[in-house]
Amino acid sequence: MRGPQDYGGLPAGPINPVKHEHVPTHWEKTVDALMMLIFDQRRQLARVDESRRMQEAFGEDYHKYPYYERWLQAVSWLMLEKSVFTQEELDAKQVEVRARLEAERDEK
Amino acid sequence: MSNDHDHGPTHTHDGKLIQEDELPSIEAQILETSVRELLIEKGVVSGEDIRRAIEAMDSRGESLGAKIVVRAWTDPKYKDRLLNNSDDAVREFGINMSPMELCVVENTDEVHNMVVCTLCSCYPRPILGIPPAWYKRRDYRARAVREPRAVLQEFGTDLPDGKQVRVHDSNADLRYLVLPKRPEGTEDWTVEQLEALVTRDSMIGVSDVRLPSEADA
Incomplete structure (x- = not known):
């Protein structure tokens, strides 16, 4: 069965290489770095195929997320699966971070 | 590569960013900050590790690939090793x-x-560092394996009919790099001159290495 990520050979539109030459933002590079660090030889917390399995778990939602948001979600799910942190810890952290970021945003 | 305007595409001449570094949605920022801070608190990574990882990725790219390509162009023994034992080379x-x-x-x-x-x-x-956006998009991924010649044409690469096209589908464990053809007429060129010719796209195989006069044409 073809998964949502399995594009090979399907009809698609023009490549438009000039339009789609995006320089990664610092935020995207940070997500990239987190993924590379959990893969690296010192940590070996996950492998590339595991990251793909997580991204494919989006199912039809795969297309709704920007590339690095899929990566971020994959890192988060992998760390939960491997008990690096728990869902409770992540939930509590997100409540705290949300308050902080929203306060920063409102100051601007 | 060595002119006065050798700076990244995001800067104007007075050094200001043309475009602010864009942030994603607040939800994505919250998740990223949370995951990053938890990983730091758990001792999995440090802020310094993240900074270094970004720096390492920034140091990869066209110029690193060009060094490998030009070495292979100018040293037949190295080329042999590069093609047969790429990791080692x-x-x-x-x-x-x-x-x-x-x-x-x-x-x-x-x-x-x-x-x-x-x-x-x-x-x-x-x-080569982080892939270009078009490489990650559906259009390239879908069509490269079905109609590579049409895709190549969209990159300005016209192949003669008799030329065989081989499309290599990368995976988690196996990565490909194209050794482009050395342009004719560069026999006397220095290593630095040759390196300046080699583009990222020529190492992905969506274009050839062209002489400056051809590229302008």
Whole structure:
């Protein structure tokens, strides 16, 4: 069965290489770095195929997320699966971070 | 590469950013900050590790790949090693492909190679860094394996009918790099001159290495 990520050979539109030459933002590079660090030889917390399995778990939602948001979600799910942190810890952290970021945003 | 305007595309001449570094949605920022801070609190990574990882990725790209290509163009023994034992050959340039494997494929008069990852965005990152956006998008991934000649034309690469096209579909464990053809008429060129010719796209195989006069045409 073809998964949502399995594009090979399907009809698609023009490549438009000039339009789609995006320089990664610092935020995207940070997500990239987190993924590379959990893969690296010192940590070996996950492998590339595991990251793909997580991204494919989006199912039809795969297309709704920007590339690095899929990566971020994959890192988060992998760390939960491997008990690096728990869902409770992540939930509590997100409540705290949300308050902080929203306060920063409102100051601007 | 060595003119007065050798700066990234995001800066104007007075050094200001043309475009502010854009942030994603607040939800994505919250998740990223949370995951990053938890990983730091758990001692999995440090802020310094993240900074260094970004710096390492920024140091990869076209110019690193160009060094490998030009070495192969100018040293037949090295070329032989690069094509037959790619991982070992690139280690000389401080590149460690592990746990992945690298396969370098050579463009010749008879064969043109191009690289895709139909399932995601697998790419020779230890050499070329972060892949271009079009490489990660559906249009390239879907069509490269079905109509490579049409795709190549969209990159301005017209292949003669008799030339064979080989499309290499990368995966998690195996990454491809194209060794482009050395342009004719560059026999007397210095290593630096040659390196300046080699583009990222020529190492993905969506274009050839062209002489400046051809590129302007």
